[in-house]
Amino acid sequence: MERALRGFLERFPDVKHDTSFAKALAHQATLDEIASALEALLTQPVYTLxxxxxxxxxxxxxxLLSYLVERRLAFTPVREDGGFATMLVTVLELAPQCGRVVQRYLECSTPPQELAWRSQPASTQAPGPAAADADLVATALRALQLLPGLRQHPGWTAGSFMRLLQHQSPEVRWAATQAVALLLNMSDASRSTLAGQLLSSEEQVAALASWQARRNAAALEQAAMWLHVPAACEHCKEAAADASSAADAAPAEGNEA
Known part of the structure; x- marks a missing residue:
């Protein structure tokens, strides 16, 4: 892990000022402290991917994710944290093998779309945290796409998204529309009709662009991850050197014979 963390530090030199991260990198932290330091960074969108x-x-x-999820679920009630849910679903883009862990947390905690609903101001004239709500509902939509099993959970029904169809944020309304269409198995034509009733053409284009930007960021990180060829560890280097020496010695022995 140390090599991976140092590689991350090369990409984001400012992280060296994080005392918890530095302590973990210097092997001066407990397992729980290391997990907390990494969680604090993972939940910051600029570092998540x-x-x-x-x-x-x-x-x-x-x-790490298994440890963090179980640590959170050990407390009753589970602390509401939309940022943690967003981090899990974002990371899931890179690591589908984490699906069971992510789904377990999403099923046992307050769903992101519920948090977005609760955060709405009592007055429609009052400004609300529209950007945060948009992130939460986008997270919920992506979770439904990546984790089909969620669609059977009572906390993730179409009704939980229908309440957001009149949200003040166009991005929230757009994502809620997509989620409702997915959960109700609506046709493309019906989905387009519903979106047209709730959003102007300009709002739909802007919301789609924002959604695509999220997908592109994940795709770029995924491509970089697959293109990266990690340096061989010392054990592999020694094994390769032994194999090379054996190959060089074989012709010499044959000539002597």
Whole structure:
């Protein structure tokens, strides 16, 4: 893991000022402290994909997420945290093998779309956290797409998204429309009709562009992850050197014979 974290640090040098991360990198932290330091970084959107990709590359991502999820679910009631749910679903783009862990958390915690519904101001004239709500509902929509099993859970019914169809944010209304269409198995024509009733053409284009930007960011990180060829560990280097020496010695022995 240390090699992966140092690679991440090369991409984001500012992280070196994070005392918890530095302590973990210097082997001066407990397992729980290391997990907390990594969680604090993972839940910051600017670092989520990069750190998630680094941890996946060294085989530590699934173990870390399992630990973080179980640690949170150990408390009753589970603390509401839309940022943690968003992080899990974002990382899931890079690591489908984490699906069971992510779904377990989403089924046992307050769904992101519910958090978005609760955050709406009592007055429609009052400004609300529209950007945060858009992130939450986009997270919920992507979770439904990546984890079909969620669609059977009572907390993830179409009704939980229908309440958001009149939300003040066009991005929230757009994502809620897509989720309702998915959960009700609506045709493309019916989905387009519903979207047209709730959003102007300009709002639909802007919401789709925002959604696509999220997908592109994940796709770019995924491509970088697959293109990266990690350096061989010392054990592999020694094995390769032994194999090379044996190959060089074989012709010499044959000539002597």
């Amino acid at each position: 990069a750190l998630g990709g680094a941890l996946r590359g060294c085989g530590s991502l699934l173990r």
